[in-house]
Amino acid sequence: MALVSIGVAGASGYAGQELIRLAARHPFIRVTTAMASGSTDGARTLPALTGVWDGQITPLSLDQLAAETQAVFMTLPDSVAAEVGPALVARGVRVFDIGGTFRLHDRTLRHQWYPTTPDLEIPVVYGLTEHYRRELVEARLVACPGCYPTAALLALRPLIDANLIDGDVIIDAKSGISGAGKKPSERTHFSECHGNVAAYGVLGHRHGAEIEQELRQTVTFTPHLVPLDRGLLATSYVRVRPDVDDTAIAATFASAYASSPFVRVRGDALPEIKHVVHTNFCDIGWKYDDASRRLVLVSCLDNLVKGAAGQALQNLNVAFGWDETAGLS
C-alpha cells in the first residue's frame, strides 16, 4: 500500500512536533511537508527529532500543501487557520485542525470566541473520536477538540447522553504548562510556574463554550496551570438523578466505551496523570456518594497526545478507514 502523504502546518509548536514524532511511527502515512505557522521563516531542522524524522520545516505555503499532501494537520494561529483550512478543503485536501478555529457550531458563540473564523459553506465534524466515528468517515474538515474539552467530555458525555445527571456541572481542571504553547511569556516562565498553581480564565475560557456545546447545557469550568510539562486532569462534580445508582453509572461507561481502545474506564481506582502521559489514553474514574447523590469524576490524558496530536491522528485513522490504533499503540 502506498503511504498517504501528510502535511503538518504549524510544525514548530509542541503539538506539531508531537504529531511528527507520532507520524514517523505510523505504518500508513508519511510526513512529506512540514511547515512553520508563517510564510517568512526560513527552513530548519528539529534537533530533538534527528534520526526520527529528518525533514525540514519550511515556510507556510498553501500551494505546496495542496500539491504535496492528501491530508493536513493544522496547528496555526486562529486567523491563519481560518483561511488555510477551507482553502485546502476546496482543493481536495482533508484537513484535521488541532486549533480551536472551527470547533464552535453556533455563529454567535464562534464570533465571540474566534472572531476571525468565517461562516463556512462546508460541514465541520467535531473530532471527539469516541463520539463521532460515523461522521468522521466522510469528513473533509475535522475540528479536533481542545485538550480540556476532551478530558471533560469523555467523562461527562455518556452521563448526559444517558440522562443520568441533574443540576449543575462543575469542572475543575489542572493542566501542565505545555498546554499554554511554545511562545515564551511571563505566564510560562519557569520561575513563575515552578512551585506554583494558578487558576486562569475563570468563568470566561473559550473551552467552556466548547464543553457546553457538546453537553448541551451550561457548565462552570475552571482551568488551572500546575507545575508539570505534559498532562491534564479534570475533576468534574455533578449530582445524579434520584433513581440512579453506582451500577447504572458503571454500566453507562462500560457501554459507552466498550469499543474504544483509548478510553480506559477505571471505576473507583482513580486515574492519575502519570498513567497516561506519552500515550493516547484517556483514563476515567469516579467516586459516588449514595446519600447525597454526588458524583465526582476524574479523567485525565496527555494534553499533547489524546488532547492534541494523538487524537488528530486517531481521527485520521477513522477518516481513512484504518485501524483506529494505527501508529498510536
Added chain:
Amino acid sequence: MALVSIGVAGASGYAGQELIRLAARHPFIRVTTAMASGSTDGARTLPALTGVWDGQITPLSLDQLAAETQAVFMTLPDSVAAEVGPALVARGVRVFDIGGTFRLHDRTLRHQWYPTTPDLEIPVVYGLTEHYRRELVEARLVACPGCYPTAALLALRPLIDANLIDGDVIIDAKSGISGAGKKPSERTHFSECHGNVAAYGVLGHRHGAEIEQELRQTVTFTPHLVPLDRGLLATSYVRVRPDVDDTAIAATFASAYASSPFVRVRGDALPEIKHVVHTNFCDIGWKYDDASRRLVLVSCLDNLVKGAAGQALQNLNVAFGWDETAGLS
C-alpha cells in the same frame, strides 16, 4: 521581658522544623525543648538549622516538657497527641496542637475520624485565628486547623456568616507534597509525584468533616496532590442568594478581614501559590457571574506556615496577648 520558654513535640517533621525556624526569629519566645515524636530515638541536631537554632532534638518526655516550658507546639501522631495534650494542660502548660486530634467537637465524628482521641473535660478552641481571637485569649488547648480547612474556611466562612450562599459548596483543593508529611512512601516518592496530579480521599477525607463543622453545612471536598513542595490552593464553587451582588461580596470580605494582617483580600486579581509561600499570608480572590449567580473563590497559603506552624505561632501571639504578627512578618 523574659522570653517565654517553648517546647516543640514532634520536631523532626516538616511542620516542626518550620516552627523552630520561625520561633528562632520571634522576639518574645525561645525554643528550650525540641523533641521527637517518640521516646526512643536518640538526640540529634538539624543540619539545615545550623546557625539558626543549634539545639538538639531529644526523645519525647512529658515530664521534661512540663518542667521546662510554658507552651508546647505539638505535631505528633494522633494517638500520642491524644495523651500528651491533655496531660500537659493538666500540668499548666498551654498547648497548641498542629495535628488533627482535637479539632472535631462532635463526639461521633471525632470517634469516626480520630478514634484514639479521648472525651475531654477541658475546652478546646479551634484555632482559626481570624475567627476565634476572643476564644484564644483564655485557651489552654488550641486545635490549630488543618491546612485545607484553613484555606477553605478563610474563603467561605465570611460568606456563610453573612448568609450570602445558597445551595451546594464544592471545594477542589490542590496541595504540595509536604502536606503528606516526611515519612517516605510510594505516594510521596519523587518519581511518582513528578509530572503527576492525583486526587485522593475523594468523598472521604477527614478535613471535609472539619470544614463542615466550621461552615455548619455539608460540602463536597476533593484534595489533590500536585508536584510542588509547599503551598496549597483551594478553588471553591458556590451560588449566592438572589439579592447578592459583587459589591456585597467584596464588602463582606473587606469587613471580615479589615483587622487581619495575614489575610490579603485580592478581589478579582486571583491569588497564586507563588505569592504566599514562605509567608503566613492567606490570599483570597474571586470571580462572580451575575447571570448565573455562580461565585468561584480562590484562596491559597503555604501549608507549612499559615496551614501549620505559622498559624500556630499566630495563635500563640493572640493567646499571650502579643502583637499578632510577632515573629511572622
Added chain:
Amino acid sequence: MALVSIGVAGASGYAGQELIRLAARHPFIRVTTAMASGSTDGARTLPALTGVWDGQITPLSLDQLAAETQAVFMTLPDSVAAEVGPALVARGVRVFDIGGTFRLHDRTLRHQWYPTTPDLEIPVVYGLTEHYRRELVEARLVACPGCYPTAALLALRPLIDANLIDGDVIIDAKSGISGAGKKPSERTHFSECHGNVAAYGVLGHRHGAEIEQELRQTVTFTPHLVPLDRGLLATSYVRVRPDVDDTAIAATFASAYASSPFVRVRGDALPEIKHVVHTNFCDIGWKYDDASRRLVLVSCLDNLVKGAAGQALQNLNVAFGWDETAGLS
C-alpha cells in the same frame, strides 16, 4: 516468524516496567513471563500498562522462567541476580542483566562492589552495544552497563581508543531520581528532592569502577541527583594530547559512531536531556579550547531507556541477529 518468548525478572521496578512497555511494541518478541523480584508476592497487574500489556506479574520462579522463555531480562537485587543469572544460562536461556552484578571483570573489584557475585565459569559480555557488537552475537550472559557508565563511556571511549587524551579524566554527572529506583526512602522523597541538588557517592560510587574498567584508566566520577524524573547528563573534563585539534576530535566521533543508529554526534550543539527522554538515543557534544587543550564533553540519555531497558533490548536485537533498532525507533 514465531515470536521469541521473553521473561522479565524484576518487573515491578521502573526499568522492568519500561522494558515491558518497549517489548510490547517489539515486532519479534513477546513477554510471556513477568515476575517480581521475590518469590513471595502474589500476582498483580500494572494499571499504567492496561491496554499495552495485560499480563500479570507473578512471584519469581526459576523453573517457570526456564520453561517458558528463550531470553530473560533481569533487574533483580544483586544477590538474587547472582543466583538466577548463571542458573538460567545453565538451562539454555540467554540472560540480559540490567543490574550491576556481573559488570566487573576483575575479581578483587567485583568482591569489593558486588560481594554476593560468585566467580563464574561462563563468559560475561559487557553490553555497551556500540562497542561490543561482535561479542554480543554469541553472548549467553550480558551485563548491561549502568546508566552513568553508558553516558560517560559513549563520550570517552572513542577518545581513549584513539589515544587522544592525556592526564586526568573527571566526570560530573547529573541524574533524574528514577535512577535511584522505586523503593521509597528519604533520598527519593519528593519534598527532599524538589528544589534540591545533591552530590552522592563522591569518590566512592561503584559506577566509577565500571567506568575505569572500560576506559582502562582511573577517573574522578561524581554523581548528583537533580529534581527530574528521567534523564541523565554527564559532563566530562579531559585534556587532549598536543597534536590533537578540533578536526581530529570530530573525526574520531564520526568514525566511532558512523554505524550506530542510537548515538547522535552533535558537535558543538550541546545536547540536553529534553532531546533524549523516552528515546534510546545517547547524544554527545563537546567544546574544545585550543589554547589550553581542554575538552569538555556533554553526553546524555534517558536512564530508563538507553541507560537500562532500551539498551538491554538493543543488546537482544544484536544477540539474536535482528535489526538493532527493532522495537526501539
Added chain:
Amino acid sequence: MALVSIGVAGASGYAGQELIRLAARHPFIRVTTAMASGSTDGARTLPALTGVWDGQITPLSLDQLAAETQAVFMTLPDSVAAEVGPALVARGVRVFDIGGTFRLHDRTLRHQWYPTTPDLEIPVVYGLTEHYRRELVEARLVACPGCYPTAALLALRPLIDANLIDGDVIIDAKSGISGAGKKPSERTHFSECHGNVAAYGVLGHRHGAEIEQELRQTVTFTPHLVPLDRGLLATSYVRVRPDVDDTAIAATFASAYASSPFVRVRGDALPEIKHVVHTNFCDIGWKYDDASRRLVLVSCLDNLVKGAAGQALQNLNVAFGWDETAGLS
C-alpha cells in the same frame, strides 16, 4: 537611630524583589525609593509584597535616587549600570551593584566581557564579603560577586590563599532558573526547563573570568541550568600538594571562616541546595582521596540571597559598620 534611606534601582527583577523583601525586615534601613530598570515604565506595585512593602516602583531617575537615598542597590542592565553607578557615587551615594558591570579589574578583560563599562576614576571593591571586609568599610562602589563566583570562590579561595592546590581547577556548577533572570525566553520557558538539564556558556562564560581574577589562576568553569527555581551548587575538582592532608584542609576552612556567620563549613557531610534556600548561608563540604590527592568540593547557596540580594545587604552592613547579620538571620 534614624533609618538609612535606601534605593533599589532595578526593583522588578527577581534580585530586586528579594532585596526589598529582605530590606523590609532590616532594623536599620528603609526602602524609600524603588525604581524599574528603565525610565519609561509607569508606577506599579508588587502584589506578592502587599503587606510586606507597600511602596511603588517608579521609573528610573538618577536625580531622585541621589536626592532621596544614602545607599543604592543596583540590578540594572550593564550599560545602564555603567552610567548610573559612577554618577551616584559622584553625588555622594554609596552604591552596591548586584550586576557584573564593575566586577572585573583588568581593563582588557572588562572590555571583552562588559564592553559598556567605562574606565573608572573611583576604586571598586569586589564585594565577596568574607574576603574583603576591610575594604568594604570605606567602599563607595561595591561590585557584588556573581552567584556562581560566590559559591566557587568561597570554596576555593581559602585553598588558594593557603597555597594548598596544585594544577587544574575545574568547577562544574548547577543553578536554578531564576539565575537566568525574569525576562521570558526559550531558555527559561517552563516546558523547555522542566525535566531538563543543559550546560551553557561552556568555556566562555564571563563568570569564569571573574573567578580567575579572584583565584589568580585559570579555571575550567561550566554552568548548567537544572529544573529548580532558586539555589546553586558548585562541584569543584582540584588536586592538593603532596604534603597536604585532610587535617590541613579542614584547618584551612575552619580558620578562614571562623568569624563568618554565613559560611557553614560542613566537612564531609556534603551540603545540599535544600539546606540553604531562602537563607544567606553558603555551605561548604568536601571529600578527599589521600591516594590520588584529589579533592572534590561541594558548595551551595541561594542564588537570589547569598548569590545576590543577601550578600549585597551583608556588604551594606559591613560598609555601614553594623552587625554583619542585621536583617539577614
